[in-house]
Structure formats: C-alpha cells, structure tokens
Amino acid sequence: MKRPHAAPKPAHPTHKRQKLEKPSAPAKLSAPRRKIRLDDLSWKAVSMPDRLEDFEGFYGLEEIDDVEVVREGATLSFGTRKSEEQIEREKEEGKTREEDEKRRFEEMKDRQGELDLDVGVEDEAVESEWEGFSDREGDAEAEGRGEEEPKPMSKKEKKEKKEKKEKELQERKERQKKERAAKKEAAEAADSIPAKEAKDNKDEEQREGSEKQAISSGAFDLLADKSEDEDDGDVDVSAWEDLGLSKETLASLSKLKFSEPTSIQSLAVPEILAGRDVIGKASTGSGKTLAFGIPILESYLKSPPNAKNHTPIALIISPTRELAHQLASHLTALCADGDFKAPSIATVTGGLAVQKQRRQLEHADVIIGTPGRLWEVISSGQGLLASIKKIRFLIVDEADRLLSQGSYKELGEILKILDHDDNTEEGAKPAPATEAQRQTLVFSATFHKGLQQKLAGKGPKGGGDLMNKQESMEYLLKKLNFREEKPKFIDANPTSQMATGLKEGLIECAGTEKDLFLYSLLLYHPKKRAVIFTNSVSAVRRVTPFLQHLDLPALPLHSGMIQKARLRSIERFTQRPGSILVATDVAARGLDIPGVELIVHYHLPRAADTYVHRSGRTARGSASGSSILICAPEEVAGVRRLVAKVHARNEAASGKKKSAYFIRTLDIDRRIVARLKPRAVLAKRIADATIAKEKTHSEDNWMREAAEELGVDYDSESFEKEAKGRKGRGAGRKKKEKEASRLTKGEMGALRAELKGLLGQRVNVGVSERYLTSGGIDVEALMRGEGNLEFLGDAGALGFED
Numbered sequence: 001m002k003r004p005h006a007a008p009k010p011a012h013p014t015h016k017r018q019k020l021e022k023p024s025a026p027a028k029l030s031a032p033r034r035k036i037r038l039d040d041l042s043w044k045a046v047s048m049p050d051r052l053e054d055f056e057g058f059y060g061l062e063e064i065d066d067v068e069v070v071r072e073g074a075t076l077s078f079g080t081r082k083s084e085e086q087i088e089r090e091k092e093e094g095k096t097r098e099e100d101e102k103r104r105f106e107e108m109k110d111r112q113g114e115l116d117l118d119v120g121v122e123d124e125a126v127e128s129e130w131e132g133f134s135d136r137e138g139d140a141e142a143e144g145r146g147e148e149e150p151k152p153m154s155k156k157e158k159k160e161k162k163e164k165k166e167k168e169l170q171e172r173k174e175r176q177k178k179e180r181a182a183k184k185e186a187a188e189a190a191d192s193i194p195a196k197e198a199k200d201n202k203d204e205e206q207r208e209g210s211e212k213q214a215i216s217s218g219a220f221d222l223l224a225d226k227s228e229d230e231d232d233g234d235v236d237v238s239a240w241e242d243l244g245l246s247k248e249t250l251a252s253l254s255k256l257k258f259s260e261p262t263s264i265q266s267l268a269v270p271e272i273l274a275g276r277d278v279i280g281k282a283s284t285g286s287g288k289t290l291a292f293g294i295p296i297l298e299s300y301l302k303s304p305p306n307a308k309n310h311t312p313i314a315l316i317i318s319p320t321r322e323l324a325h326q327l328a329s330h331l332t333a334l335c336a337d338g339d340f341k342a343p344s345i346a347t348v349t350g351g352l353a354v355q356k357q358r359r360q361l362e363h364a365d366v367i368i369g370t371p372g373r374l375w376e377v378i379s380s381g382q383g384l385l386a387s388i389k390k391i392r393f394l395i396v397d398e399a400d401r402l403l404s405q406g407s408y409k410e411l412g413e414i415l416k417i418l419d420h421d422d423n424t425e426e427g428a429k430p431a432p433a434t435e436a437q438r439q440t441l442v443f444s445a446t447f448h449k450g451l452q453q454k455l456a457g458k459g460p461k462g463g464g465d466l467m468n469k470q471e472s473m474e475y476l477l478k479k480l481n482f483r484e485e486k487p488k489f490i491d492a493n494p495t496s497q498m499a500t501g502l503k504e505g506l507i508e509c510a511g512t513e514k515d516l517f518l519y520s521l522l523l524y525h526p527k528k529r530a531v532i533f534t535n536s537v538s539a540v541r542r543v544t545p546f547l548q549h550l551d552l553p554a555l556p557l558h559s560g561m562i563q564k565a566r567l568r569s570i571e572r573f574t575q576r577p578g579s580i581l582v583a584t585d586v587a588a589r590g591l592d593i594p595g596v597e598l599i600v601h602y603h604l605p606r607a608a609d610t611y612v613h614r615s616g617r618t619a620r621g622s623a624s625g626s627s628i629l630i631c632a633p634e635e636v637a638g639v640r641r642l643v644a645k646v647h648a649r650n651e652a653a654s655g656k657k658k659s660a661y662f663i664r665t666l667d668i669d670r671r672i673v674a675r676l677k678p679r680a681v682l683a684k685r686i687a688d689a690t691i692a693k694e695k696t697h698s699e700d701n702w703m704r705e706a707a708e709e710l711g712v713d714y715d716s717e718s719f720e721k722e723a724k725g726r727k728g729r730g731a732g733r734k735k736k737e738k739e740a741s742r743l744t745k746g747e748m749g750a751l752r753a754e755l756k757g758l759l760g761q762r763v764n765v766g767v768s769e770r771y772l773t774s775g776g777i778d779v780e781a782l783m784r785g786e787g788n789l790e791f792l793g794d795a796g797a798l799g800f801e802d
C-alpha cells in the first residue's frame, strides 16, 4: 500500500498495491487482525525518479505492508496483524533510516562541491601547462621544476595570471603581423614595382582571394594542393629537357613530381612552342591539360603581359563548369610556388556571380570558362572584348563536345566576335582567317572519324562518313579560323582511345531491377570510389537517395543543382575515399578525380564517345579501373554494337584487320541479388515516396500561386477529381507518384525502421546453399572492407580475370 508523502492526507487513502515481495508468513496470518490508524504505522519512503521531485504539491511516496482494507457497510477501515511492539520497532528503524538518508544526501552535496572545485583546478592545470608554449618557455619550465609543492592559487592570483597570458598572446599576434607586413614590403621593394601597381596587385590579390573562395568550395583547390601532401623532395626532370622548356617550368614540373612527359605532352608541346596550330587527340587521363598548359606558361614567362596595357594571353573554353574549375586548378598547380610571379587565372562559369567574374577578367592572364557565361561577359563589355581579341592562344578543350550540335551556338558567337574586325562595316563578312594572330589549340580524347581521316589526308572529300554539314567537324573547324591552312594533327594514342588499365564488362538484368543490380554491384566493390552515370537529372534525384537509404555514401551531381552544391558534391567525392558520385553526363568529360576505381553505366551512354569519356573517369594515367554497363536484355545487342564500334575505330587506326570486339558479360550471383532484394525494394519505396511528396508539395505550391495570380480559388482535391477523368501519357506514373506521396509519416517511419532492421541483419550470401545455411558471408563486413572476397569477390570474381 502506498500514500503520497507529506502531501495533505486524503480523506480516503487509496490502496495502490499489495506488496508482493513479502508474502505473509502462515504464523502471521493466524495472528488476530487489529484495527489501526494509518498514521500509527511505520511508513517507508519510496525512491522516485528525479523528475518527480519538483512536482507541485507532490513530494514523494511512502509505502506500508501487511495492511488490509476492511469494508464495514459503507465505511472503510484498516487492519493489521502486526503486534504493537513490532510496529514500534519498525517506526524506530524508519527514523534511523531517514536520518541515514539525510546524512548521505548532505555528504553527497559536499562531494559534489568538491567535484566542482576539481573541475576548476583541472582547467587551471591545463592553463598552466599551456604556459609552456609561451615565449617565456624556459621560465615556465623552471617554475614547473620547483622542488616545493606549489601553493594553491587564490582566485585573484588565478585571474591575474589569466589576464597576463591573454595580454602576452595578443602582443605575440601583433608582433607576428608586423613582421609579415615588413617582409611583404621588402619583397615588393625588391621587385621594384611602382607603388600604384603594387597596390593594384595587392587589391587584385585580395579580390582574387575572395573571388576564389566564393567560386570554389575547395573541390578543385584540393586537386591543386595534392602535391603538398607528398614529401617535399623535387624529382629529376631531365626527361623533359628535349622539349626546350625554361628552367622555371622545369622547376615547377619537378615540384609536381612529373618526372617525364606523357606522350601527348612530348608530341604537342614542341609543336605549340614552334607556333603551330594543333589538334591533339589522346586517351582520357593522359595529361592533355598540361600539353597546352605548359606552352601557355612558357609564353607568359617569355613575355609577361604589360601591366599598363594588360591583355590576356590565353582563352580556354570548356564544355562544363566543373571542368573549367579543374583546368584552373591544374594550371594554378603548375604555376604555384614557382620562382616567378604566377599568372592570374580567371574562371568564368555560370551559376556564380557575374559581376565578380567581370572584375577578375580585367586583370586575368589566362581566362577559362564555359561558352554561355563567357559569351555573356565578353559581349557585354567593349574594353574586355578588345583585349580578349589580342589573346595569343585560343584553346578548345573537349572540342568535339563543344563543337557538337546543341553546344555550339554560344561558342560560335564567341568565335565570331573574336574574329570580327571592328573596322569592317556592320553586316560585312568577318575579317579573313589570315588576320588571326592567335594560335588555336583543339584537344579531346575523341574526334569524329571523318575528321581524323580528312586531317590525315586519307578521307573522302566531303560526305562519306561525316555527319551532316551543320554538325561536321570539318564545318566547325572552319569556324575555328586556324592560322594555318592545315593545323598539325597529333594522335598520341592511335591504337587505343580507351585507357590501358581499363576493364570493361556488362551485367544483364531486367529493366525494372537496375536499382537492385546497381546496389548488388556496389556491394561487390566495397569501399571503392565509384561514379554512376545516368541519362537524366530525375534519375540522379532518384538513385542518390535510394543508395543513401541503403547506407551507401552517395552524392548527386547534375545540371539542375546550384553551382555551389555541384562543387560541394565534387569536393566531398574528392575528399572521401569510397564515396559514390551519381551523375549525369555533366561529369563525363575531363573530370580528373584521383582514385576512382569503378564506373557504372546505370543508363546506357547515348553515343560511343560518351562511353569513352565516362569510362575515362577511371584508369587515369597509370591507374587501373573497371567500367560496367547495366543493361536490360533488350539493350544488350545495342551495347555490344556501341562498345565494338569504339574498339573497331582503334583497330582501323592501327591498320589491323577488323575483328569485332565482344564485351564480356559479368557473372553476378543471382542468389546474392535475391537476398538483397527486400532491402532494395524498401529503400526504393522510401526514396520514391520522399520524392513524390516533395513533388506533390511543389506542384501544389505552383498551382496555388498560379491560382492566386489568376484570382481564382485553388482546391487541390477538386483539381485531382477533374484530372482523374483524363488519361494520357505518364498517367500510370502519376498515379504511382500520387499513391507514394500519400504515405503518412507513421508509415514512412515504419518503412525506415523495417529497412534499418534489414540493414542491421547479416546477409548470408555464400556460393552454395550449404554455405548459406552454415553462416555465410556478411555483406556489411564486406562493405567495411573486412569481408571474404573469395566468395563475393572483387572485379576478378565478376569475371574480369584474364
């Protein structure tokens, strides 16, 4: 029986529960029951959870045992079989207990006070240790070595000591700041830069610093910094000597630890230095950036731009924003820490503040940008246009992409404006090609076959295998207004446009099971940095959360994202080993992220060239990697043709007899896939429902806003009813989305919990049922890189072994 402790006594105390732990002894039961007043009994306090202590008017509970409630007619009374002596004894025991309790509480309070004091002392100890790092390190040590036990400090002493330390720290900071400023002044004086120019440079540096911070979230700075992590020793660069480079460039290459040129570099650099227009083709990841970057640096070192009448040296055009930032990083890395003032590099891409970019351009030595933003910026400022016309190099990187249909419009405008003679009348033909003073350099890993044949002087004159006139490289090359009638065509890898360390394969599955097979494939490659290519923004939006729900570190990249988010994704992907980038073809070209080991084509590439470039994100330089296509059965034949086409081109170039390349089908254990299916199905449901909810929400908002603008009432339900009658394209999908969006919070929570449960379970995926029943393999362990690869395998187990 329990009663509230110290609370006003109820008229009729309720009998809460009979204590079970003390069953009455048979002897006691036989004792006569006496009526008793409740206050005369020995109540014991019940310990309560802390949070109840402050309950208004409720201070605690007390309990009593061996009491019976006796009903006599309408009245209740209480009886006990305990003797009076026993009750008295218990009362005494209760008092002692209460006193003990009080004493323990007081002791605990004291101890708590001591503990608080200890914390203070500990802080102080840390502070006094810190003193050892101060300028007066010796003093601090000498103090510490004192033979007598130091006396505890008073509060005043502690305060004074703290203030003194803060003052010292402040003074040290001031001193260091002054030293830095003095050093900078001395360096500027040594360079004998006139005061105004020095100020301009300083302003520019500051502007550049803040611009750089604003435009890049650091992803490509990381690429630029990668040499810093390595040890500082420079490498022997004698292998570069034949190329006729300056000692400054050689020193920079040594710092980058590039001991020898790649083949495209050794072939293209001398030609460019000799003043030739060059069309360079080399496989992905073979160092094309420096093939044109080195000659730009050489030209800059040979005749730095005149500070008073500044004009940029080079204009580099890139098909994507990410590639533009990466090119800037690679060139920055080449020029960083050199024994010369580094050229100023401006990156001009969409998605970032145009005003800042315009300001940067005024002082840029090298301009790198995407066609749309470049056009916007160049065309809007006459002064800028006049100076850009004087560039020494025009570089079109990933030229076949930039010059292809759909992308060419703005590039065409830029080229037109660059060649437009301001003295010719409006509407007249642009200035003749011979007037172009610049060198034009065009690079890619893939060029159209017709162009190659034409350049090699082998191809049919016009028509033949060329695309239609509008698209053809021949037509577009005319637009580039080469200085020479026949630019130098360099094919560094005539027999192979695919990287040498690349393994290719395909996995066949039902079109509706691509998600499941993608998940399984990623589990086969635990902790490997991978890029998943899809053909649409919506697929990226769907596949990324699908993988994330399955606890895989997926990051999205597509053109629908704001630029900062795009750069952030690349930054995280670069920083975190084992992460997975789910991307559209915006990531297919040029991106140079170290350590990518796996490329998955979730959607098939639409063209052979896209296949080459996507696959080229792995196996770069001397590294190796795999490129795997996930195909529905009806897609297999097309895929085989596409991949065979890529390889057939190589054989044609090498003059070998044609033999169709046959991409191998990789074995993925269907039993493993079947075990993983429940997880994949759940993850897909959750991802689809989340997207459908967001979509419905934003559609609703859009309709509401439109209705408001029209001044009509918007009622989503009546809209829906009306729409029900209409059936058209996508009606089934819409219905599914609607259903998915209707999942309640609770239902979503339940799905998540179920998935969590599944992900927490071991998945037995042995190679035989015997193995399955006797323990098997833990996929989670595999994902941690601890699994038994003998069974789940790496690429070798997928059939890549030779």
Ligand SMILES: Nc1ncnc2c1ncn2[C@@H]1O[C@H](COP(=O)(O)OP(=O)(O)OP(=O)(O)O)[C@@H](O)[C@H]1O
Binding pocket: 257, 258, 259, 260, 261, 262, 265, 282, 283, 284, 285, 286, 287, 288, 289, 290, 330, 444, 445, 589, 590, 591, 592, 616, 617, 620, 621
């Ligand atoms: N001489 C060299 N020695 C070693 N590494 C080099 C050398 N030149 C360039 N690299 C490095 O090789 C990597 C690939 O270079 P880059 O991005 O220029 O390739 P790419 O041919 O342009 O590839 P893609 O066709 O995919 O754009 C970069 O990380 C670059 O720093």
